[in-house]
Amino acid sequence: MAEYFVGHKEYFPGIGKIRCEGPKSDNPLAFKFYNPDRKVGQKTMREHLRFAVAYWHSFGADGTDPFGAATHIHPWTSDARNPMEAYEHKLDAAFEFFTKLGVDFYCFHDRDLAPEGQTPIESERNLAHMVSLAHERQKATGVRLLWGTANLFSHPRYMNGAATNPEFGVVAHAAAQVKAAIDATIELGGQGYVFWGGREGYMSLLNTNLKREKDHLARFLTMARDYGRAHGFKGTFYIEPKPMEPMKHQYDFDVETVAGFLRAYGLDKDFRVNIEANHAELAGHDFQHELETAAALGIFGSVDANRGDPRNGWDTDQFPINVYDTTLAMLAILRAGGFTTGGLNFDAKIRRNSVDPADLFEAHIGGMDAFAAGLLAAQRIIEDGKFDAFVSQRYSSFDTGDGKRFEDGRMKFEELAALAPAGPDVGRTSGKQERLENLIMQYVLGVE
Structure with a gap:
């Protein structure tokens, strides 16, 4: 894998390529268990785990929380002369990080990659510009797009949902955004496209026509699927279950709910699930439960690898470190046949007070080691047969x-x-x- 950052400004100076030094190493910037070329069963660790970096948390999150301002001062933002240049610098920082960490994939929302314009046409133009740059960097490094998606939850227009919004104009706006995001995913060779219904649900049934909203969501997904297939997208469409937050109840509550929805509307042949560990916890389930359920229903696809805090009733998106949990997760994934177009995407963010550049590397190293150790244990369980x-x-x-x-x-x-x-x-x-x-x-x- 080429080191694309050579010849560009280096945003993580002093940090080189992360290597595997084994479990006895005390180097915080080295893998202890993840050796990408080590064979586990019939595949290498790299092939089994298919690690991806979440563009949004890793290069967009700034440590802001409801009680305080940003604590992460990103050099790729602070050294830019204008907003678009900041996104260009962020792209360079991201590919430097990918190559130094040694991952094969990344994932993004459209608004992570490019800023929103004043009109849908301007937004599409911004995204197309950044996609062309990302395409160049992918060719230079060999890093690939695992999946793309559209952010249909941050802008105020989506406060009452996107595809389920009671105002038709918002639904049309969401379609323009998803169309551009699917086009970007196709252009970048993305192996999947994710629909996370961040606000596809309700805050109160007193002002909600639940059946009509679900019908509209199904119609929207059907049209998006047909558009993607007609324009050459051969990958997998995913729905990411989440029970609540920000809505009181979301229509993609958990795997079982999504499966029932897909079958009710005839979408089960084209859609699978992208399962997040923290979302499973919010739904009152174990991570393993959601994985096993998806496998049993034939809709297992991809994974957002993170964890929550059981003392917090919200989505803390912490990096995974519990090897007992990753063992059970990898056992379910191996028994499901492993990943095809999906992978382990670290939809996780460093903590508000983790402000050193090395912290982002150490967080990913820990998560990758946790899943590598879980893979080794899961493979032993399967081979032993007990x-x-x-x-x-x-x-x-x-x-x-x-x-x-x-x-x-x-x-x-x-x-x-x-x-x-x-x-x-x-x-x-x-x-x-x-x-x-x-x-x-x-x-x-x-x-x-």
Whole structure:
């Protein structure tokens, strides 16, 4: 991979290419477990994990919170003579970061990459200019676009939603923005396109026609899909579930809700889910639950890799560090067949008081190591076969005889009822949960 920043201003001076130095290294700017070329099963770590950097948090977030002003002073903004030049400098900083960190992919919202203009035409012109520059940098470095999306939630016009807005003019504005974002994704060879319905929901049912809004959302998604396919987009369309925040209730609440929506409107053949760990927590689910549910429903696609704080009821978007959780996540992903067009996108931001340039690297290094360690443990679990054997044995009564006839649909209900066994001990077989939890810990700690 070329070092594109050579010949351009260096925004992270003193930081070189991040290497793997092994678990005994005390270098904070080195990987301990992530070795991109290490084979795990039939693929390398690079191929399994498909890491991507979130353009918005990493190069747009400035540490602002509801109680204080910005704490992150970005040199790619402060050294610019005008707004567009700031975006150009930010692009250089981003590709310097990608190449030094050694990731293959990145993701963006349209408004991360280019500023909004006074009109939709000006906005499209701004985006087209930045896309041409991004295309050059992709060619120079080999870094690719994992997926693109449109920011349909920040501007005041979207305060009541985008595709679900009660005003038709806002829906049309959203369409113009999504059209341009899909065009940008196609131009940059993006492997996916994500719809995150940040405000597609309601704050109160007293002023909401829920059915009409869902119908409009489905119509919007159908039209966007048809446009993308007609203009050469061969990648995957994703919906990213989130239960709340900023809305009281969002129509993409969780994986199960999204699956029901897609099937109800005939969209399940073209759309999959982009699952975020922090959103799973806000929905009252484990990250593993959402991954397993998506796999079971055949709509698993991609992952926003982060974590929340269980003591905060909102989206804190912290970098993942819990190897127990990443092990269970990678186990679900491997069993689902792994990533195709998706990957692990670090939709996470450094903390407000993390103001050193190295902090952004260290945050990503920790997250990448956490998933690499989780991948190694998950692969050991699969190769060892103890978990699969236990689960298979637990359901073995459905493999033969009457149980098999029931599972295959070859039994009438009255026949099933007549087979009810007598005796107080029916169903009192241990699930061995504690043993399995202990066994997971052994794999996590590397004890075979």
